[in-house]
Amino acid sequence: MKKIIVSNRIHYIGANDRRKALFENNWPLPQGVAYNSYLISDDKSILIDTLEFGSKDDYIDEIEAILQGKPLDFLVVNHMEPDHSSMIGLLLRVFPSMKIIGNNKTFKILEAYYKLNPGQFFEVSDGQELDLGYHKLKFVMTPWVHWPETMMTYDMTDKVLFSCDAFGSFGTLDGGVFDDEIDFETRYEGEMLRYYSNIVGKYSNMVQKALAKLDGVPVKFVCPSHGPVWRKDPMKVISLYDKWSKYESEPGVVIVFASMYGNTEKMADYIARLIAEKGEKNIIIHDVSKTHVSYILRDIWKYGSLILGSCAYNAGMHPMMAQLCHELEVAAPKNKRYSLFGSYSWSGGGLKMLESFSSKMSWQLAEKPVEVLGIPDHDKMEGFISIADKLI
Numbered sequence: 001m002k003k004i005i006v007s008n009r010i011h012y013i014g015a016n017d018r019r020k021a022l023f024e025n026n027w028p029l030p031q032g033v034a035y036n037s038y039l040i041s042d043d044k045s046i047l048i049d050t051l052e053f054g055s056k057d058d059y060i061d062e063i064e065a066i067l068q069g070k071p072l073d074f075l076v077v078n079h080m081e082p083d084h085s086s087m088i089g090l091l092l093r094v095f096p097s098m099k100i101i102g103n104n105k106t107f108k109i110l111e112a113y114y115k116l117n118p119g120q121f122f123e124v125s126d127g128q129e130l131d132l133g134y135h136k137l138k139f140v141m142t143p144w145v146h147w148p149e150t151m152m153t154y155d156m157t158d159k160v161l162f163s164c165d166a167f168g169s170f171g172t173l174d175g176g177v178f179d180d181e182i183d184f185e186t187r188y189e190g191e192m193l194r195y196y197s198n199i200v201g202k203y204s205n206m207v208q209k210a211l212a213k214l215d216g217v218p219v220k221f222v223c224p225s226h227g228p229v230w231r232k233d234p235m236k237v238i239s240l241y242d243k244w245s246k247y248e249s250e251p252g253v254v255i256v257f258a259s260m261y262g263n264t265e266k267m268a269d270y271i272a273r274l275i276a277e278k279g280e281k282n283i284i285i286h287d288v289s290k291t292h293v294s295y296i297l298r299d300i301w302k303y304g305s306l307i308l309g310s311c312a313y314n315a316g317m318h319p320m321m322a323q324l325c326h327e328l329e330v331a332a333p334k335n336k337r338y339s340l341f342g343s344y345s346w347s348g349g350g351l352k353m354l355e356s357f358s359s360k361m362s363w364q365l366a367e368k369p370v371e372v373l374g375i376p377d378h379d380k381m382e383g384f385i386s387i388a389d390k391l392i
């Protein structure tokens, strides 16, 4: 690989994973994912986060080529999740005297995962500093972004923030590593929001706390553990995460339906047309049985209005809609105006279950739901006029 320098003596040594189909064995990766790792070769050398095991077979060679015979003095474990920590064992075989930097929560989880010698642990607390020679690092505790032990490492010399999962994105780095080398809006913004809403969004209040800690701290580089590295406009990614973690949405309506034989789908198309006639241009319809929940969750996070519709299924809602509702309950996007609809053939249950779900969300009901028996012909759709009126 060509050397990739972030700033003085700071090397990017990450890996692209184009083989993994599902992140955390759950979230699709059609554009892959990058695991970012950074090596600072200073008077003291330090590696900031590792990679997922097996994602880069020449990782150790690359570290040795940069260190040129010097030992690796430290490894910072900003976050213990194995996509960043599972190369520790291999590193210790090559650099057995390496100290592992983490906080009091890190080591508990590290010991649960790996057989490590606690004598190698170097515990740091919030605000603690470490002098490497040219670079002076500070460790900042940012719990629950995205596990309880998560922290960030800040280089006070060159103003570099190693933020781990925060400011990360799905998507491999295809040649372009830095924000000024990529078409962010086309290639990454959607995947970044999908990553945020799927992985980090549940902890949005903790993201806000982390951002408050960074307030006023000069940042010239944002080096996350997934996705692009920011050097031209680091405030852009910080602002995006700020917006998403404050649940600020854009004008637009997401309509999600679950339909067995097409009747509930017709209702979705009907309400979408009414909304379009009101002048709304951002309308997205998702068939929950066809589109993976991760994309639907992303679009719901993005737009301010939401309509959910389900046919009745075994006296409840359709199982695919139930899965979406479960993910919504977990991630808990806020500040939504919503309505519901359903269809049934005899005793119903789809809409009732959607109502029970939505009562647990802190959303604002725009207008009462519509429920249709059998085929949704024109006479049965009047209620949708009022939903379109109130939602827009």
Ligand code: FEO
Pocket: 079, 081, 083, 084, 146, 147, 165, 225, 226
């Ligand atoms: Fe990229 Fe929470 O691990």
